[in-house]
Amino acid sequence: MIALRMFWRKSLNYVMLTLTGVAAFAVVSVLFLILGYLLWNGGTSLSWNFFTQLPKPVGETGGGMANAIVGSLKLLFLAAVMGLPVGLLAGVYLAEFGGKTFSFVVRYTTDLLNGVPSIVIGIFAYSLVVLPVKHFSALAGGVALGIMVIPITVRSTEEFLRAVPGNMREAAMALGASRWKTIATVVLPAASGGILTGMLLALARVAGETAPLLFTAFGNRFWSQGWGQPIASLPVMIYTYAVAPYDDWHRQAWAAGLVLLGLVLLSNLGARFILARSKAV
Amino acid sequence: MSAAATTLAHEVPPQAGPRAFLHRLRQGDEIAHLLTLTFAAVILLLTSLLVYELWVNSHLSRTQFGWAFFWTKVWDPNFDNFGAAPFIYGTLVTSAVALVLAVPLGLASAIFLSELAPRKISDIISFLIDLLAAVPSVIYGLLGIFIVVPLMRTTVGPLLINTVGNLPYIGVLFRGPNYGVGFLTAGIVLAIMVVPFIISVSREVLLTVPREQREAAMALGATRWESTWQVVVPWARTGIMGSVFLALARALGETMAVTMVIGNAAAIKASLLAPGDTIASTIANQFTEATGDLYLSSLIELGLVLFLITFILNGLARILIVATERGGGRPA
Numbered sequence: 001m002i003a004l005r006m007f008w009r010k011s012l013n014y015v016m017l018t019l020t021g022v023a024a025f026a027v028v029s030v031l032f033l034i035l036g037y038l039l040w041n042g043g044t045s046l047s048w049n050f051f052t053q054l055p056k057p058v059g060e061t062g063g064g065m066a067n068a069i070v071g072s073l074k075l076l077f078l079a080a081v082m083g084l085p086v087g088l089l090a091g092v093y094l095a096e097f098g099g100k101t102f103s104f105v106v107r108y109t110t111d112l113l114n115g116v117p118s119i120v121i122g123i124f125a126y127s128l129v130v131l132p133v134k135h136f137s138a139l140a141g142g143v144a145l146g147i148m149v150i151p152i153t154v155r156s157t158e159e160f161l162r163a164v165p166g167n168m169r170e171a172a173m174a175l176g177a178s179r180w181k182t183i184a185t186v187v188l189p190a191a192s193g194g195i196l197t198g199m200l201l202a203l204a205r206v207a208g209e210t211a212p213l214l215f216t217a218f219g220n221r222f223w224s225q226g227w228g229q230p231i232a233s234l235p236v237m238i239y240t241y242a243v244a245p246y247d248d249w250h251r252q253a254w255a256a257g258l259v260l261l262g263l264v265l266l267s268n269l270g271a272r273f274i275l276a277r278s279k280a281v
Numbered sequence: 282m283s284a285a286a287t288t289l290a291h292e293v294p295p296q297a298g299p300r301a302f303l304h305r306l307r308q309g310d311e312i313a314h315l316l317t318l319t320f321a322a323v324i325l326l327l328t329s330l331l332v333y334e335l336w337v338n339s340h341l342s343r344t345q346f347g348w349a350f351f352w353t354k355v356w357d358p359n360f361d362n363f364g365a366a367p368f369i370y371g372t373l374v375t376s377a378v379a380l381v382l383a384v385p386l387g388l389a390s391a392i393f394l395s396e397l398a399p400r401k402i403s404d405i406i407s408f409l410i411d412l413l414a415a416v417p418s419v420i421y422g423l424l425g426i427f428i429v430v431p432l433m434r435t436t437v438g439p440l441l442i443n444t445v446g447n448l449p450y451i452g453v454l455f456r457g458p459n460y461g462v463g464f465l466t467a468g469i470v471l472a473i474m475v476v477p478f479i480i481s482v483s484r485e486v487l488l489t490v491p492r493e494q495r496e497a498a499m500a501l502g503a504t505r506w507e508s509t510w511q512v513v514v515p516w517a518r519t520g521i522m523g524s525v526f527l528a529l530a531r532a533l534g535e536t537m538a539v540t541m542v543i544g545n546a547a548a549i550k551a552s553l554l555a556p557g558d559t560i561a562s563t564i565a566n567q568f569t570e571a572t573g574d575l576y577l578s579s580l581i582e583l584g585l586v587l588f589l590i591t592f593i594l595n596g597l598a599r600i601l602i603v604a605t606e607r608g609g610g611r612p613a
Contacts, residue, residue: 013504017397023389024398027476028406031413037424086320093317106321108599109328115527115595116331116588117534119561123568123584127334150324180313201415208417211536211561215568235419239537242423250427257423261416268415272408 034261042258045251050259055221055237061248065256067223068232071138072207074224075217075233078142079149079206084199087153091195094154095161096183107158114151121147122212130216138224138231141217145206152205156198160191193278197271204267208260210235234260335585341578350582356547358567363579365586367547371464371557372587375539376532378468378553379475384525386472387479388514391521394480395487396495396509407484414477422541425470430542433469434461438554441465457552462544465553470538475528482527486520486605487513520605526598530591536561560587 049064056063090110094103125144130136164187172182188195218230219240234256241253302311342350346363353364390410394403438459446455490513498508514521544556545566558566560583571577 009504009507013506016506016510017393020389020393020397023386024393024406024480027386027390027413027480028409030473031409031416034413034416034420034424037428038420041427086323089317089320090324093314093321097314097317098321102321106324108596109325111599112592112595113324113328113331115530115534115591117536117561117591119534119536119564120331120335120584120588120591123338123564123581124331124334126568127338127581128330131338147327150327154324179310181309183313204415208415208419210417210419211565214565218569235417235537238419238423239541242419242426243541253423254427257420261420264415264417265412268412 038254038258038261041251041254042256045255046258047255050252050255054223058246063252065232065234065237065252067220068234068237068256069259071217071220071224071232072234074138074231075141075145075213076203076207078139078227079145080199080203082142082146083149083202084153087150087199087202088157088195090150091154091157092161092183092188094158096179096187110151110154113147114155117211118148118209119211122214122216125212125216133228136216136218136230137228138217139227141213141231141233142227144212144216145209148206148209148212149202152202153199156201157191157195160194160198161187163194164190193274197275197278200267200271200274204264204271207267208235208264210239214239332588335581335588339578339582339585341575342582343578345575346579350579351586354549356563358571358573358576361573361575363575365560365579365583367549368558368560368563368583369586370549371543372533372559372561374464374553374557375467375471375543375559376529378465379471379532380525380529382469382472383476383479383528387476387524387528388483388521390476390480391483391487392509392514394484396505396513403484407481410477410480414481418474418535418537419541421470421474421538425466425538425542429466429470430461432461433463433466433554434459441554453551454553457550457555459554460544460556462542463552463554463556464543464550467539467543467557467559468553470542471532471535474535474538475532478528478531479524482524482602483517483521486517486524486602489520489605490516517605519601523598523601523605526594526601530594530598533594534561534587534591536565540565560584 047064049062050066051064051069052066053062053064054067055065090106094107098106121144125140125147129140129143168186168190169182172186173179177185213233213236217233217236219236220230220232224231238253238256238260241249241256244250342363346353350363350365351369352366353362354366355362355364356367357363394406398406438461441455442459446452494512494516495508498512499505503511539559540562543558543562545558545562546556547558547563548555550557564580564583564587568577568580571580
């Protein structure tokens with residue numbers, strides 16, 4: 001009887017432990033499935049034209065997404081200019097100056113802002129920028145993405161500043177440096193690898209955002225006429241092309257998906273690389 | 282003397298008086314402090330402004346429909362009659378499906394990564410899973426449309442109808458026409474999207490469980506699985522709940538992938554195979570087409586509802602995770 005019970009417990013042990021392993025590998029294999037499908041479908045549709053030509057009118061095959069690639073870069077530039085400084089300085093505040101209650105409130109709000117669905121951020125940017133001037137613009141898209149960049153940058157900046165050993169600060173101050181001089185010349189450089197990684201990851205994350213751009217940057221089948229005009233972006237193009245009923249558009253959506261995923265994954269890998277190197281030094 | 286005292290301002294009580302302040306100002310400390318403080322305050326300002334804008338711009342809809350907005354089942358732009366019930370239903374159902382699939386899968390993977398796998402392999406797999414979390418949602422939507430939807434239409438859907446659909450009680454969920462798009466498809470895609478969050482947070486939490494707990498269980502004769510399931514997991518349960526809440530918040534707010542596979546129909550159907558809509562997908566689909574002021578205002582009120590739900594869930598999740606990591610999660 002006891003032997004039977006032992007046999008049951010041991011069998012359960014092996015079965016459940018095996019299942020956990022199966023689960024982990026199943027999840028990881030999804031990543032490779034995604035990569036595989038995109039390489040297979042996107043790779044065959046990708047051509048030089050994709051990077052150099054404008055979209056063709058409906059019904060004509062061919063054309064590319066040059067305007068969307070440039071548009072995405074422009075939007076990312078805006079997001080970086082607006083979001084990164086706020087995130088960096090707020091992160092410095094939390095790590096170096098913050099008091100108790102106010103820091104707690106800021107930290108908590110940052111986390112909540114990070115959790116706000118991207119579509120709601122889109123509505124916010126819409127009511128801030130689009131509603132007053134009554135038309136969609138690259139600027140509005142930049143604001144939406146910029147807001148999303150802030151919380152990610154704040155938390156990573158704070159985390160990496162806190163990882164800088166306290167005796168480095170004390171050494172600088174013992175030599176007579178003021179507080180901000182210590183931060184600017186000793187603490188920030190020491191944490192720069194990590195902070196840069198955080199920024200890169202923040203930009204990589206918003207680079208793939210579609211929802212907040214739908215009704216801020218809108219979209220454009222031509223070159224954008226300026227910051228105050230609607231602008232095309234890769235994620236929105238993928239969405240419009242994927243839900244459209246044309247086979248040629250589907251092929252281009254796959255190609256755009258491959259390019260976007262490539263960019264996002266490469267910047268993620270790049271960020272890790274920077275981090276690994278800065279840790280080694 | 283004064284200089285020495287001010288440079289160590291964070292260790293000794295700061296000297297009072299205008300002279301000490303002026304001195305710090307000259308040294309730049311106060312300027313840096315105020316500057317960074319301003320930017321920290323910008324975050325609070327932005328978040329308050331976000332709530333304010335959502336509140337003000339949904340005014341028209343709030344006054345017109347009142348609380349009835351939440352249970353009105355009609356969404357008719359032609360007659361300016363708007364109710365959120367179908368979308369709230371769709372959001373809850375898709376998220377529920379996502380959690381039912383993602384929680385066991387995520388928890389099992391996290392257990393494997395924290396308890397079984399050698400540290401090196403665990404780190405590599407965690408890294409790959411982090412990459413999975415970085416995949417943009419529109420890419421999931423793309424794969425959803427061209428891979429998952431056809432699969433649901435031709436294989437999984439009919440299979441479910443012919444097997445589970447015949448069962449009493451739960452069979453209701455798997456009956457009726459099968460289009461490939463719908464609640465179930467959206468839930469499956471969502472599950473894949475939130476699994477990485479459950480895994481990475483749960484793994485972190487499981488790794489904080491003290492080693493002695495495992496050793497004590499093993500010393501009492503427990504098998505590896507018994508020690509994990511009866512000792513380690515209960516110890517970390519608060520944090521695991523936190524990871525689930527975090528995943529739920531993401532699933533509720535997820536927009537693009539869901540919009541692309543849910544079928545976009547403002548209807549409440551018992552069948553999981555029926556097309557529907559979520560709050561987020563409705564906003565994404567209709568916002569640019571919203572012609573009337575009331576129409577737009579109703580969509581913004583949907584946004585407000587979504588914001589409030591995720592706001593509360595995220596808050597709860599943070600509290601749970603912090604509580605466990607401080608060691609407060611031990612079983613009572």
